[in-house]
Amino acid sequence: MERVQLAxxxxxxxxxxxxxxxxxxGYSKEETLNFIESCLYMGITxxxxxxxxxxxxxxxxxxxxxxxxxxxxxxxxxxxxxGIKLISSNRPEHKIKHYDTSKEHIIQSVEQSLRNFQTDYxxxxxxxxxxxxxxxxxxxxxxxxxxxxxxxxxFGVSNFLPSQYNLLNSYLEDPLVTNQIEISATHLEHFENxxxxxxxTDRITPMAWSPLGGGSIFTSGDKKMxxxxxxxxxxxxxxxxxxxxxxxxxxxxxHPAKIIPIVGSGKLxxxxxxxxxxxxxLSRQQWFEILESSKGNEVA
Numbered sequence: 001m002e003r004v005q006l007a008x009x010x011x012x013x014x015x016x017x018x019x020x021x022x023x024x025x026g027y028s029k030e031e032t033l034n035f036i037e038s039c040l041y042m043g044i045t046x047x048x049x050x051x052x053x054x055x056x057x058x059x060x061x062x063x064x065x066x067x068x069x070x071x072x073x074x075x076x077x078x079x080x081x082x083g084i085k086l087i088s089s090n091r092p093e094h095k096i097k098h099y100d101t102s103k104e105h106i107i108q109s110v111e112q113s114l115r116n117f118q119t120d121y122x123x124x125x126x127x128x129x130x131x132x133x134x135x136x137x138x139x140x141x142x143x144x145x146x147x148x149x150x151x152x153x154x155f156g157v158s159n160f161l162p163s164q165y166n167l168l169n170s171y172l173e174d175p176l177v178t179n180q181i182e183i184s185a186t187h188l189e190h191f192e193n194x195x196x197x198x199x200x201t202d203r204i205t206p207m208a209w210s211p212l213g214g215g216s217i218f219t220s221g222d223k224k225m226x227x228x229x230x231x232x233x234x235x236x237x238x239x240x241x242x243x244x245x246x247x248x249x250x251x252x253x254x255h256p257a258k259i260i261p262i263v264g265s266g267k268l269x270x271x272x273x274x275x276x277x278x279x280x281x282l283s284r285q286q287w288f289e290i291l292e293s294s295k296g297n298e299v300a
Contacts, residue, residue: 001043002278004205004258006177010123010154012046012077014253015274016207018262019047022061023054025266032065033072038268040075042275048180048207048262050081050128051109056090059116067118078117079207081128081158081180082109099131106142110151125152126180130164136171144173156180158209162198169202179206183259185251185290186213186228196257211261212248224296231293235286242273249277251290 002014017039027035036047049059059080066072083101085094106127113122125146127139146152156178157165169176179199181190187210190196199206212218217225217232232244241247252259263274282290292298 001045001275004260006124006156006205007154007174010077010177012079012124012205012260013044014258014260014278015044015249016046016048016079016260016262017044017271018209018264019049019058019062020053020264021266022058027266029061029065029068032061033068035266035268036062036065036072036076037069039271040072042272044263044271044275045075046077046079046123048079048209049113050084051113052084052086052128055086055088059113063117063119070118073119077123078119079124079126080113080117080122081126082106082113083128083131099129099133101127101131101134101139103135103138103142106139107146110146114151121150122152124154124156124177126156126158126178127160127168128158130157130160134168136168139168140171140173147174156204158207160195162194165198175202176204178204178260180209180262181206182210183208183252184211184213185232185248185294186217186225188291188294191291196255196259200257205258205260207260207262208252209262210264211252212245217244217248224294227296228290228293231289235282235289238286239280239282241280242276245270246273246277246280247282247290249274250280250282251287253277254282254287 003011004014005011083099085098085100087094087097143155154177156176158180160179165179181195183190217229232247235247236244249261252261263271
């Protein structure tokens with residue numbers, strides 16, 4: 001599978017698997033290991049996490065599966081996020097949901113993630129959400145310390161607008177390497193607010209969470225969703241694609257920003273659709289057909 005070089009020491013598979021819903025899949029440790037190995041067989045080596053996923057349980061579940069075959073650690077890349085504090089029975093000290101990008105919390109969160117994964121390094125750490133209380137100098141100190149200790153190779157952000165990205169980046173010794181944002185044919189915000197252009201300007205590769213628009217494209221009766229679905233079905237027939245989700249992935253993969261879609265399904269056939277999309281080529285007109293179906297009008 002094609003790979004994307006985030007930095008000289010970190011590259012990701014062009015398709016990343018997101019583990020957000022791992023504990024909803026009901027997998028045993030052995031079944032999770034089998035799922036990881038099946039992804040590897042398809043060329044997916046990169047796995048996306050966050051400390052809060054599964055009410056603070058997913059990282060540990062993933063780590064328990066990896067512990068069954070420790071040699072796999074060197075074959076995969078771990079991406080994880082920190083900075084959100086949820087109201088949770090697992091974190092009774094949190095009275096309200098809030099953000100914490102303090103130096104102390106970032107370091108504490110990474111230490112916990114390393115224990116959860118049963119590893120001694122994370123390939124890429126992201127700040128999960130923009131924090132209105134963020135002190136960029138404190139974040140920079142945390143990043144410098146974690147990199148110096150070999151605990152995190154590279155750093156990025158998630159859901160940051162260009163101004164927020166640029167603010168943090170201006171304080172760092174090593175530049176940010178990615179911005180993980182919500183992008184899909186039904187969520188066009190970052191095509192319009194300068195985020196993708198900023199990624200291309202800085203030569204960084206964006207990661208796309210919810211690349212299928214949360215799945216509503218398959219069932220929703222909303223006028224926009226029906227309109228997009230009809231165009232996707234048409235293009236599926238024209239291209240010989242096996243499913244409309246394959247077309248949706250191909251739409252993102254066609255963009256010159258080299259968007260990395262994050263697949264979130266626990267079903268291997270759905271994962272394969274994303275992988276197969278790497279071989280599906282859309283014409284420029286087909287790309288714009290999908291864009292216009294989402295916008296509800298032709299481009300100006």
